[in-house]
Amino acid sequence: MxxxxxxxxxxxxxxKRRLAFGSRVWGxxxxxxxEERLAWAMLTPVLxxxxxxxxxxxITTLWLSFRSGGTYGIGMSMxxxxxxxxxxxxxxFRHALLFSLAYSVVTVAGQMxxxxxxxxxxxxxxxxxxxxxxxxxxxxxxPTATNSVIWAYMFNDQYGLFNSILIRLGLVDKLHxxxxxxxxxxxxxxxxxxxxxxxxSLVALLVLAGLQLIPNEVYETAQVDGASRLRTFxxxxxxxxxxxxxxxxxxxxxESLQAFDLISAxxxxxxxxxxxxxxxxxxxxxxxxxxxxxxxxxxxxxxVMTLAFIFIYLRILYRSATA
Amino acid sequence: xxxxxxxxxxxxNAGGATENESSTSRLTRxxxxxxxxxxxxxxxxxxxxxxxxxxxxxxxxxxSGPVTIRFAALVDQTGEQTNEINRFNDANKNxxxxxxxxxxxxxxxxxxKFVDTFKAKSSDLDVVQIDVTWPxxxxxxxxxxxxxxxITADYLKQFWPSAVEVAKxxxxxxxxxxxxxxxxxxxxxxxxxxxxxGTPPATRADMEAMAQKILDGEKNSxxxxxxxxxxxxxxxxxxxxxxxxxxxxxxxGEPGKLKVNSDKGxxxxxxxxxxxxxxxxxxxxxxxxxxxxxxxxxxxxxAPFMRNxxxxxxxxxxxxxxxxxxxxxVAPTLATPGNQGHGCTGGWVLAISNFSKNKDxxxxxxxxxxxxxxxxxxxxxxxxxxxxxxxxxxxxxQAKVAYFKQLGTILNTGKNRPKLQNYNQFTTPLQxxxxxxxxxxxxxxxxxNAVQEQVGTLK
Numbered sequence: 169m170x171x172x173x174x175x176x177x178x179x180x181x182x183x184k185r186r187l188a189f190g191s192r193v194w195g196x197x198x199x200x201x202x203e204e205r206l207a208w209a210m211l212t213p214v215l216x217x218x219x220x221x222x223x224x225x226x227i228t229t230l231w232l233s234f235r236s237g238g239t240y241g242i243g244m245s246m247x248x249x250x251x252x253x254x255x256x257x258x259x260x261f262r263h264a265l266l267f268s269l270a271y272s273v274v275t276v277a278g279q280m281x282x283x284x285x286x287x288x289x290x291x292x293x294x295x296x297x298x299x300x301x302x303x304x305x306x307x308x309x310x311p312t313a314t315n316s317v318i319w320a321y322m323f324n325d326q327y328g329l330f331n332s333i334l335i336r337l338g339l340v341d342k343l344h345x346x347x348x349x350x351x352x353x354x355x356x357x358x359x360x361x362x363x364x365x366x367x368x369s370l371v372a373l374l375v376l377a378g379l380q381l382i383p384n385e386v387y388e389t390a391q392v393d394g395a396s397r398l399r400t401f402x403x404x405x406x407x408x409x410x411x412x413x414x415x416x417x418x419x420x421x422x423e424s425l426q427a428f429d430l431i432s433a434x435x436x437x438x439x440x441x442x443x444x445x446x447x448x449x450x451x452x453x454x455x456x457x458x459x460x461x462x463x464x465x466x467x468x469x470x471x472v473m474t475l476a477f478i479f480i481y482l483r484i485l486y487r488s489a490t491a
Numbered sequence: 492x493x494x495x496x497x498x499x500x501x502x503x504n505a506g507g508a509t510e511n512e513s514s515t516s517r518l519t520r521x522x523x524x525x526x527x528x529x530x531x532x533x534x535x536x537x538x539x540x541x542x543x544x545x546x547x548x549x550x551x552x553x554x555s556g557p558v559t560i561r562f563a564a565l566v567d568q569t570g571e572q573t574n575e576i577n578r579f580n581d582a583n584k585n586x587x588x589x590x591x592x593x594x595x596x597x598x599x600x601x602x603x604k605f606v607d608t609f610k611a612k613s614s615d616l617d618v619v620q621i622d623v624t625w626p627x628x629x630x631x632x633x634x635x636x637x638x639x640x641x642i643t644a645d646y647l648k649q650f651w652p653s654a655v656e657v658a659k660x661x662x663x664x665x666x667x668x669x670x671x672x673x674x675x676x677x678x679x680x681x682x683x684x685x686x687x688x689g690t691p692p693a694t695r696a697d698m699e700a701m702a703q704k705i706l707d708g709e710k711n712s713x714x715x716x717x718x719x720x721x722x723x724x725x726x727x728x729x730x731x732x733x734x735x736x737x738x739x740x741x742x743x744g745e746p747g748k749l750k751v752n753s754d755k756g757x758x759x760x761x762x763x764x765x766x767x768x769x770x771x772x773x774x775x776x777x778x779x780x781x782x783x784x785x786x787x788x789x790x791x792x793x794a795p796f797m798r799n800x801x802x803x804x805x806x807x808x809x810x811x812x813x814x815x816x817x818x819x820x821v822a823p824t825l826a827t828p829g830n831q832g833h834g835c836t837g838g839w840v841l842a843i844s845n846f847s848k849n850k851d852x853x854x855x856x857x858x859x860x861x862x863x864x865x866x867x868x869x870x871x872x873x874x875x876x877x878x879x880x881x882x883x884x885x886x887x888x889q890a891k892v893a894y895f896k897q898l899g900t901i902l903n904t905g906k907n908r909p910k911l912q913n914y915n916q917f918t919t920p921l922q923x924x925x926x927x928x929x930x931x932x933x934x935x936x937x938x939x940n941a942v943q944e945q946v947g948t949l950k
Contacts, residue, residue: 325776347776440927
């Protein structure tokens with residue numbers, strides 16, 4: 169967002185155009201030289217950090233994907249495209265890729281829908297609204313790995329909470345309790361639910377911020393025009409939320425493609441490798457096998473996939489926004 | 492692209508008039524930003540300077556205080572380890588102070604932690620307690636310090652040969668086992684007495700028959716299953732598969748020529764699968780059980796037989812935790828007629844990180860942990876199997892830990908896992924394959940054939 173601010177300001181458009189985000193706070197006029205210098209001075213530390221922690225590792229990963237051999241990065245040699253050709257015949261990679269995509273599509277869709285609904289709910293003028301907003305944040309406040317371990321224990325077949333309840337209700341036989349994490353299908357569903365449940369909070373929080381920017385007059389106008397609540401939501405609120413939703417969508421997609429700790433602490437890819445996603449597979453290659461070359465290749469694929477998603481989002485959503 | 496919704500109010504400000512123009516004494520935006528920048532830099536850089544100064548002074552050697560040795564090991568649920576460390580610290584007050592660093596309970600997680608520390612060349616750990624499959628992996632990249640200069644041939648003679656051999660890599664000694672471990676068959680002495688005449692089963696068929704009788708006869712006293720084992724996607728499942736394979740007279744070959752998809756290998760995996768799904772002697776959740784899960788069920792009196800590591804013995808005989816205290820016996824793992832049961836050996840090796848700044852002090856601590864007194868205390872209080880024959884065969888120790896008498900046979904028939912440069916490349920695909928079959932995700936033949944492609948040439 170900042171780079172968009174700067175470039176537009178530099179083009180001298182700042183007077184006419186204003187960004188909806190923060191426009192009341194940072195109304196850019198045409199920048200004068202001292203302000204511009206200050207702006208660059210403020211940005212330099214962040215840029216350096218981004219270069220060191222973001223750009224450098226990404227370039228190193230790309231570089232390593234063209235090397236192979238050695239152990240834990242020691243003693244590698246150039247290998248051209250050998251790692252990439254290896255990907256093509258790797259069944260485990262194919263399965264992890266499909267699982268990652270499924271995970272991404274399902275959990276991002278789920279959290280966007282539910283998170284937005286939660287945000288709209290938390291935006292209503294109800295008593296103890298602050299309590300609702302605090303409660304929404306709760307799943308996010310618990311660290312992911314802790315969450316996963318707690319859930320894994322809740323779904324333990326012998327001593328878990330869920331089977332306990334089901335047994336007491338008579339729905340499950342004590343001698344044949346449901347093995348939640350032992351079934352590929354059940355484990356996958358649970359992973360999706362856990363991911364959506366946890367991320368709802370963040371989506372709700374960000375969308376809530378976006379909702380704050382919509383002035384009341386808009387709703388009143390819609391009401392005066394006779395729009396039902398549902399119609400208002402669909403035709404007025406959502407379009408106004410579009411910038412927020414696009415940002416949230418991009419952030420959540422990036423994170424879902426990189427998911428690791430949630431699945432690792434929950435099933436670690438079991439049963440077999442049925443719940444293994446690309447993040448876990450990269451970890452196996454790099455941390456367990458010490459094969460930096462091949463692991464970096466898979467990581468590069470994830471990077472390209474992420475960029476592709478973002479590109480598609482921006483094309484589709486920006487084009488229709490300016491139409 | 493972000494068309495604003497606001498109207499006239501903002502348009503009035505379109506000329507770009509900023510609050511900065513004001514020259515009154517109130518805090519201008521620029522001043523705030525400038526001060527904030529200075530504060531931010533100060534806060535982030537300041538502590539770094541302070542800590543750099545601080546660490547320089549504390550890492551000085553000599554008379555400035557006790558040398559701190561950080562000892563990384565898995566947690567000891569009996570409290571004995573803490574006592575040993577405290578005794579050492581008391582005896583070496585003002586000279587050496589040992590700090591315990593707790594490791595995660597599962598071997599694969601410990602491995603990751605060690606690799607991260609070694610790769611960073613961190614001096615954060617001095618004495619490391621590593622699994623028996625790791626010496627080659629850590630010694631070859633130069634992450635462990637050889638201990639040859641501290642030991643003599645006579646010194647090494649005090650330990651079981653395998654306890655020393657396991658940490659010898661390329662002719663150099665990198666550590667010694669602190670305690671031995673081996674897979675064993677645990678059984679309920681009372682039930683085996685009632686239904687089996689008092690002798691634990693030696694073959695698979697014996698176990699199946701006895702377990703079925705016990706299941707039929709003891710349903711009302713809590714017995715729900717026949718045979719408990721670990722089927723989770725962890726190292727233990729590979730070790731159990733090896734035990735079934737070895738107990739049937741099979742083998743996986745030598746490094747460089749490993750073979751996991753032999754007929755006996757496939758048969759062993761099918762047997763584990765059938766225990767759950769055909770014979771229904773093992774719970775359906777077995778494919779999610781780690782050693783602690785199987786232990787919890789046995790401890791609650793839900794099964795007469797269990798395969799587990801030696802650590803379980805002390806816990807099972809603790810009346811405050813276990814419902815079956817005093818009714819537990821151990822035997823070699825199951826075999827087939829004409830063959831012998833071979834437990835998979837395990838255990839932990841004490842080694843010194845090559846990046847430690849206090850290697851001599853580290854050895855002093857290791858020497859203490861390997862001494863007869865400490866090993867005897869460890870065996871008697873934590874029921875762990877000492878790496879010293881003189882302790883395991885000590886009558887006083889055997890009086891306290893009765894099963895040490897049977898250990899002679901079990902330890903003598905134990906077999907080691909292959910010593911590979913990257914053991915993970917062998918065990919990780921195998922764990923996934925075994926867990927897959929135990930979860931009904933594939934056939935033993937297909938899964939093991941796939942693993943063979945990956946491990947056939949590992950050295």
